Amino acid sequence: MELTIHPSATMERLRERLWQALEARRVPGFWLYGSPAQIGRWLAYHDAYSPSRDADTLRRLYRTAFDVALARLGTAQLDQGRLDRARPAGAVPGRAGLHLVSLGCGGGGKDLEALAAFHGPRAGAAGPRPPDAHYTPVDASAAMLSEACGRVGAAFPGVAIHPLVADLEAAPDLAGWWAGEPSARLPRLVTCFAMLSNFEPAPFCAWLRGLLRGGDVLLLSAHLTPGGFPAGAGPILAQYDNPAARGWLAGALTELGLDAAAYELTCRAVAAAGAVAGAGAEETWQVAVEAALRRSATLAPFGRSIALRAGERLRVFHSNRFTLASAAAVLAAAGLQPVQRWSDAAGEEGLFLCRRAT
Numbered sequence: 001m002e003l004t005i006h007p008s009a010t011m012e013r014l015r016e017r018l019w020q021a022l023e024a025r026r027v028p029g030f031w032l033y034g035s036p037a038q039i040g041r042w043l044a045y046h047d048a049y050s051p052s053r054d055a056d057t058l059r060r061l062y063r064t065a066f067d068v069a070l071a072r073l074g075t076a077q078l079d080q081g082r083l084d085r086a087r088p089a090g091a092v093p094g095r096a097g098l099h100l101v102s103l104g105c106g107g108g109g110k111d112l113e114a115l116a117a118f119h120g121p122r123a124g125a126a127g128p129r130p131p132d133a134h135y136t137p138v139d140a141s142a143a144m145l146s147e148a149c150g151r152v153g154a155a156f157p158g159v160a161i162h163p164l165v166a167d168l169e170a171a172p173d174l175a176g177w178w179a180g181e182p183s184a185r186l187p188r189l190v191t192c193f194a195m196l197s198n199f200e201p202a203p204f205c206a207w208l209r210g211l212l213r214g215g216d217v218l219l220l221s222a223h224l225t226p227g228g229f230p231a232g233a234g235p236i237l238a239q240y241d242n243p244a245a246r247g248w249l250a251g252a253l254t255e256l257g258l259d260a261a262a263y264e265l266t267c268r269a270v271a272a273a274g275a276v277a278g279a280g281a282e283e284t285w286q287v288a289v290e291a292a293l294r295r296s297a298t299l300a301p302f303g304r305s306i307a308l309r310a311g312e313r314l315r316v317f318h319s320n321r322f323t324l325a326s327a328a329a330v331l332a333a334a335g336l337q338p339v340q341r342w343s344d345a346a347g348e349e350g351l352f353l354c355r356r357a358t
């Protein structure tokens with residue numbers, strides 16, 4: 001398996017994007033997961049706080065969504081002749097293969113579930129070969145990719161894995177990138193979990209739409225606020241305003257050379273009225289974590305000097321929060337048609353199965 005670096009994520013480009021973001025007083029998302037130490041801190045935080053909801057219930061929710069997504073792909077209007085040519089000899093007849101694209105794959109846990117749904121019960125060594133499966137995890141962090149590939153490769157040795165380092169914030173041309181690949185002939189399931197929260201919703205969704213061909217589907221998660229804003233913000237802020245999350249975010253600042261004594265980390269709810277066309281003020285907001293500078297400090301990442309003055313605020317992290325309606329609205333405005341949606345019992349996680357609107 002070869003790790004490919006997309007032009008959006010060369011060292012030179014990432015360095016440029018880091019400088020630009022810091023000049024705009026923002027830490028870019030990829031920096032939070034950039035080193036093995038940061039991934040360790042993120043995993044510690046994730047394990048401690050993310051399954052605030054019942055992990056099994058959430059897994060079942062994802063499994064249902066994967067089953068529906070795959071059933072939909074099986075009936076999608078893809079060219080059957082091209083699918084037949086893509087299927088290797090001996091593959092199960094009547095089932096197309098799959099190109100699973102996982103955007104911001106993280107450790108690949110949800111991808112394992114998707115591939116388990118695709119493969120179904122094992123037929124045994126003597127049974128027919130499963131259909132052709134290609135897996136493209138995409139992430140800005142090579143360490144995350146390595147983790148995802150290791151787990152998927154161990155569980156599904158027959159799956160062809162094509163890890164891609166890319167900066168999704170740069171809206172890379174991935175559709176063109178895949179056009180000449182063997183996987184291009186297969187139906188594509190694009191997954192995008194826990195990512196919409198970190199990007200500008202409208203341009204990011206427009207970019208996602210560009211990845212889908214006529215018969216492909218997108219499964220995307222959105223973080224929701226059951227009580228709306230501001231009423232429901234308190235319990236959600238607590239998921240970010242805690243020692244594990246602070247350890248993770250402060251770690252990213254330390255790796256920028258910012259002394260912990262030079263700032264105070266604040267976590268607050270910020271109104272985002274107007275972020276989604278047509279959505280009311282209570283339907284979309286942001287968790288914003290900032291470093292408020294107690295004293296001036298000079299950062300020097302990769303040799304570029306960036307001076308921060310006392311009193312300035314550096315945006316370290318943000319998470320967009322939606323309601324089911326405002327998330328559906330941002331998808332629809334970008335030309336993504338939700339065909340089915342689910343939410344967990346707590347109402348904090350929404351899953352949207354989308355296809356490209358014609």
Ligand SMILES: C[S@@+](CC[C@H](N)C(=O)[O-])C[C@H]1O[C@@H](n2cnc3c(N)ncnc32)[C@H](O)[C@@H]1O
Nearest residue numbers: 029030033104105106139140141167168169193
């Ligand atoms: C919150 S985690 C989500 C992981 C996984 N999708 C899940 O649901 O468990 C965010 C992931 O996005 C990646 N990421 C952050 N910024 C990125 C960027 N600009 N381009 C590509 N990946 C990025 C991180 O490295 C990390 O793996």
